[in-house]
Amino acid sequence: MKKFLVFFLLGLLLLIAQAIWRMLFPGWRTSPEFLFILVVYSGVNRNPFIGPILAFCFGFMTDSLWGVQPGLTAATYTIVYFLSRLSGRRFYIRSYVYQVLIVALMTFLAKALVWFILSTLDSTADLGAVFWTTVWRQMLWNGLFAIPVVSQLERMEQRVSEDYAERFMGSFGEW
Amino acid sequence: MFHFLSQHRVLLLVLVLVLLGLHLLSSGLKHQTDVGVFGKAVLYIYSPIYQVLSWPFQKIAWLVSKYIYLVDVRDTNTRLRSQNQQLKGQLARFEELEAENQRLSALLKLKNSADPPVAYARVVGRSLTPEFRTLIIDAGTADGVGPGMAVVTAEGLVGFVAVAVPHAAKVVLITDASARVDAIIQRTRGQTMVFGRGKSQCTLEYLTDADVVNGDRIITSGIGGVFPKGITVGVVSSINRGQTSAPQGIWLLPVVDLDAVEEVAILAAKPVGEGLTR
Structure with a gap:
């Protein structure tokens, strides 16, 4: 519960940070999605129960504040959490290269999913061009910011974790 | 059954949340x-x-x-000065047109x-x-x-x-x-x-x-x-x-x-x- 609250509040701060970034550079079509990186991090670290709930809550908040289709980002973030969780089982999650690649890959999958759902819902929406022109930049932003954001999240998680010593003995990543 | 639920609890939770998200999406489409x-x-x-x-x-x-x-205010300033000259000429014409428009609008009670x-x-x-x-x-x-x-x-x-x-x-x-x-x-x-x-x-x-x-x-x-x-x-x-x-x-x-x-x-x-x- 403590971790849930800490990460929930952290998510709120990241959401605000993301919005401030967007305000500082209004002309830029893409900007780093800190909250998305948190969702991927939560999945990669295989955080059972609170991970999917957090992912859903963050997606719902994003939908409520900025989205046009309520529930779309909530469902997408939950799926991203699950896919990240699957990948976290198979790779060495502390590698920077992995962190960048997994965040970039998940960004691509999430944007593709949103594009697919929106195109299915409204055949006149024609978001294909938007998807292909923005997805690469979005992958780059999220990938680049994965390293600093993940390292800060790891540090925070270590502080919050009750079994601090045990985590350093080798079970890093498991909550 | 309980064993299955326990083993796949995260997957089930994810499924429930995704379905909830899609439900919200569906109801959102109904209610704009x-x-x-x-x-x-x-x-x-x-x-x-x-x-x-x-x-x-x-x-x-x-x-x-x-x-x-x-x-880049200096470049802009130079450009605007030349534009200003042109616009002054246009403005005089538009003022005349606006006055005419107002008269006609009042006339027609638009x-x-x-x-x-x-x-x-x-x-x-x-x-x-x-x-x-x-x-x-x-x-x-x-x-x-x-x-x-x-x-x-x-x-x-x-x-x-x-x-x-x-x-x-x-x-x-x-x-x-x-x-x-x-x-x-x-x-x-x-x-x-x-x-x-x-x-x-x-x-x-x-x-x-x-x-x-x-x-x-x-x-x-x-x-x-x-x-x-x-x-x-x-x-x-x-x-x-x-x-x-x-x-x-x-x-x-x-x-x-x-x-x-x-x-x-x-x-x-x-x-x-x-x-x-x-």
């Missing part, structure tokens, strides 16, 4: 952009916190933008179609992802703002209010992929529909008249009652005629710089009809 009580609660709680925390950053952004502005704004608001947030084109403004139901109201600037149309809480509201821009505006070509009076495409420009669809050229001004038709008649939406920026004379792809550049808009006015909504669809 209504996000429900929880969605409104998020906007209600978040907007004041964000406004307080983002205030210093907005000031920094303002200072930075002013500095960047000063860097009613001014633009209703006075319900409220004025400051833009306090912009959408975080390129898929959605939305803004958050600092006026809400307490200021008389409600869903479906048109949002404009002095230049033209910005979008419409999707969700409103007491002191904030979410505005869907005309460039959002879900936005549709019933419009007319000012020069020919031909009917058309402006489609948001999720990009910085919109497209014109369902033209009743093939006579459209670059630079044509597109204004709201007033049909449907959402947007008052005569608000400028944008200017035709490019036309793809393909192999036929009939235009196939017409791009419209909004007159309002939607990436930089800072203050807006909200106009009262009339009963929602076919003027705005999703």
Whole structure:
């Protein structure tokens, strides 16, 4: 519960940070999605129960504040959490290269999913061009910011974790 | 059974949440952009916190933008001086035309179609992802703002209010992929529909008249009652005629710089009809 609250509040701060970034550079079509990186991090670290709930809550908040289709980002973030969780089982999650690649890959999958759902819902929406022109930049932003954001999240998680010593003995990543 | 549930509990939880998300999506489609009580609660709680925390950053952004502005102010100044000379000549002609227009309007007792704004608001947030084109403004139901109201600037149309809480509201821009505006070509009076495409420009669809050229001004038709008649939406920026004379792809550049808009006015909504669809 403590971790849930800490990460929930952290998510709120990241959401605000993301919005401030967007305000500082209004002309830029893409900007780093800190909250998305948190969702991927939560999945990669295989955080059972609170991970999917957090992912859903963050997606719902994003939908409520900025989205046009309520529930779309909530469902997408939950799926991203699950896919990240699957990948976290198979790779060495502390590698920077992995962190960048997994965040970039998940960004691509999430944007593709949103594009697919929106195109299915409204055949006149024609978001294909938007998807292909923005997805690469979005992958780059999220990938680049994965390293600093993940390292800060790891540090925070270590502080919050009750079994601090045990985590350093080798079970890093498991909550 | 219990063993299966226990073993796949995370997968089941994910499935339930994804289904819940899709349910919200489905019900959202039924009720337009209504996000429900929880969605409104998020906007209600978040907007004041964000406004307080983002205030210093907005000031920094303002200072930075002013500095960047000063860097090329000399070039701009030279260019503007020459433009100013030309515009002075045009202005004299337009003043004469305006005076004539006023006299004729009074003569014909033409009613001014633009209703006075319900409220004025400051833009306090912009959408975080390129898929959605939305803004958050600092006026809400307490200021008389409600869903479906048109949002404009002095230049033209910005979008419409999707969700409103007491002191904030979410505005869907005309460039959002879900936005549709019933419009007319000012020069020919031909009917058309402006489609948001999720990009910085919109497209014109369902033209009743093939006579459209670059630079044509597109204004709201007033049909449907959402947007008052005569608000400028944008200017035709490019036309793809393909192999036929009939235009196939017409791009419209909004007159309002939607990436930089800072203050807006909200106009009262009339009963929602076919003027705005999703």
